[in-house]
Amino acid sequence: MSSDARKIDWDDAYANMPHIPGGADYPPRWAAAAEAFRATVRGETDLPYGDHPRQRFDLFLPEGAPRGLAVFVHGGYWLRFDKSLWSHLAAGPLARGWAVAMPSYRLAPEVAISQITADVARALPDIAARVDGPVALAGHSAGGHLVARMLCEDVALTGDVSARIQRAVSISPVSDLRPLRNTAMNADFKLTEEAARAESPVFHRPRPDVPVQVWVGGDERPVFLDQARWLAEAWPGAQLTVVPGKHHFDVIEGLEAPDSPLTEALLGGL
Incomplete structure (x- = not known):
């Protein structure tokens, strides 16, 4: 390791909230928007896909028969948050006639990241059994990692x-987990070199028949720009979009609008 590498403050490098103006205001804002949205739409909440209290998903339905199913997997560094903060992000796909599902999953340190991957893999068949048609996957941050893992040949x-599955958009993903071993979060992740590689999408071959878009904000932390680029470079055919002026917390807002570039990337042509 070079002397420059040893000087990196890895905890700061992977910290988003302190580097976003008003960063601490975003989670309560998301929660309020999501609660208000749930009061206005059709669907069911807290549907089980397993026995654990966090193995639940919400399903929002459009007017009329759904054109297909969009699944959004939330982030939070595999340590925090749940499906209840993101309901409003279903607005764009719903307006295009798509059903939208949002699963929660178990969190570290209760379980390893590999078990979180297994939770999402377990949830998808139960969710898809409720809606006919094509499936499009989107995930943000840790959710971007989890969506990418659903396309890996070992899952x-x-x-x-x-x-x-006809489309996947991995938004601000962590695609190589090895740097996280240098952060304080690894006290909860307990990632070894071997485990980090095994859970890193960049070290797996993706399914060749699913178009993948990697989406990241131009104002994100440099490590997230790196992580997005690494995934796009590692996976043949994956397209990288860097959105000017967007940071880690507002890069997902396009999903609220049916005609946004992000919603189009997820559903366009399907």
Whole structure:
């Protein structure tokens, strides 16, 4: 390791909130917007896909028969948050006639990141069984990692859901988990070099038949710009979009609008 590498403050490098103006205001703002949205739409909440209290998903339905199913997987460094903060991000796909599901999952340190990957893989068939048609996956931050993992050859999806996945957008993902071993968060992750590589999408071959878009804000932390670029470079055919002026917390806001570039990246042509 070079002397420059040893000087990196890895905890600061992977910290988003302190570097975003008003960063601490975003989670309560998300929660309020999500609660207000749930009061206005059709669907069901807290549907189980397992026995653990966090193995639940919400399903929002459009007017009329759904054109397909969009699944959004939330972030929070595999340590925090749940499905209840993000309901309003279903607005864009719903307006285009798509059903939208949002799962929660178990968190570290209760479980390892590999078990969180397994939770999402377990949730998808149960979710997809409720809605016919194509499936499009989107995830943000840790959720961007988890969505990418659903396309890796070592992750088996039961039922017909694997064949139905037609598009994936990985938003501000962590695609190489090895740098996280240098952060204080690894006290909860307990990642070894081997485990970090095993859970890193950049070290897996993706399914060749699913178009992948990697989406990241131009004002994000340099490490997240790196992480997005690494995934786009590692996966043949993956397209990288760097959105000028967007940071880690507002890069997802496009999902609220049916005609935004982000919603179009997820559903356009399907």
